[in-house]
Amino acid sequence: MHLDEWLASREGVAHTSEIYAAGFSRHAVDTAVARGRAQRVRRSWIALQPGDDELLAAVTAGGRLTCVSAARRLGLWAPAHDVRHVAVAAGAGTTRGTDIRVHWSRGPAPVHRRQTIDPLINVLHHVARCQEPAVALAIWESALNRRLIGAEVLERVAWQGARARRLAGVASSLSDSGLETEFLLLMRSIGVVVRQQVQLDGRRVDALIGRRLVVQLDGFAHHSDPASRRRDIEADARLRLRGYTVLRFDYHQVFFMPDLVADIVRASIAQRLHIDG
Incomplete structure (x- = not known):
């Protein structure tokens, strides 16, 4: 195997100690550079x-x-960005460059000083510190959705910083029960009485306000299960035909946009939709 082929198998860049350990000589390195195959x-x-x-x-x-x-690079959803985000060890000196955003903090997972890409846990750590909550949540969700990490792992990591701990708490509460609890607490905070798991039209609804205002809550699983989503649409339509108003919120809205959820519920009650449907 030529050096350039070996480099291609190693993300295209490597420290010379690794190159020599793989059996390549200094002469092989000099030759590859001289011939323009390496730099x-x-x-x-x-x-x-x-x-x-x-x-x-x-x-x-x-x-x-x-x-x-x-x-x-890990296959996660991420927003378009114009700069390169680089984790640098403390004491590494000043890093210059207008297209570089330096992350000085250390992540929870150990990493070799010659590694060129952070491990996933450290990536999520830096995302939580760097990105807006909605963007950070989407990236964490992408890692869960692609099954690169489990919610139970996220919950047990010793996260550094309130933002990461908050995201880990949300990730560990993506089940319907955790989402319903958060919604119930939100409704209590604005003085709205909710009945949970009421049987209507042959199936249970997540919440019923008054006689006619139904609230359904979409947990994380709904984003990756089209069949369940179709069943939910059908169930909502059947309830509307029976005179109910149906509001549907997802976990992102409940956890990160509570004011929006509260305002919609308040407006629905103000229109007597909880009584008249």
Whole structure:
């Protein structure tokens, strides 16, 4: 195997100590560079030529890709971004560059100092600190949805910072029971009486306000189960034909947009939809 082929199997960049440990000589490295198949990056780092711009930026900065930059590479949903997010060890010195966003904090998971991409747990840690709550939740949700990590793991990690702990709490409450509890507490805070798990039209509804206002709550599973979603649409239609008003909220709205949920419920009650349907 040629050096450039080996580098391609290693994300396209590696430290010379790893290269020599794999059996390549200094002469092989010099030859690959001379022939334009590889390039020297920083001290003791060799990369393919042409190289991966994001990884080269991380190595040049003395760190590794993290946050939304690493999230995309791990196959997670992530917003478009114009800068490279790089985790740098404390004491690594000043990192310059207008297209670099440096993350100085350490994540909960150990990582080798020569690793070029953060492990998933550290990626989620940096996402929680860096991104707006709605964006961070979407990325964490993507990791759950792709089964790259479990909610029970998220719950047990010793997260650093209130934002990550809040997201882990939401992730561990994505079941219907946790979501219903959060909704019930929200309704109590605005003085609305709710009856839970009432039997209507042959199936239970999550919440009933008054006689005619039904509230259904979509947990995490609804996002990955089209068949369940179709059944919910049919059930909502049947309830409307029987004179009920049906409001449906998902976990993101309940946990991160409670004012919106409260305002919609208040407006529904003000229109007597809980009485007249």
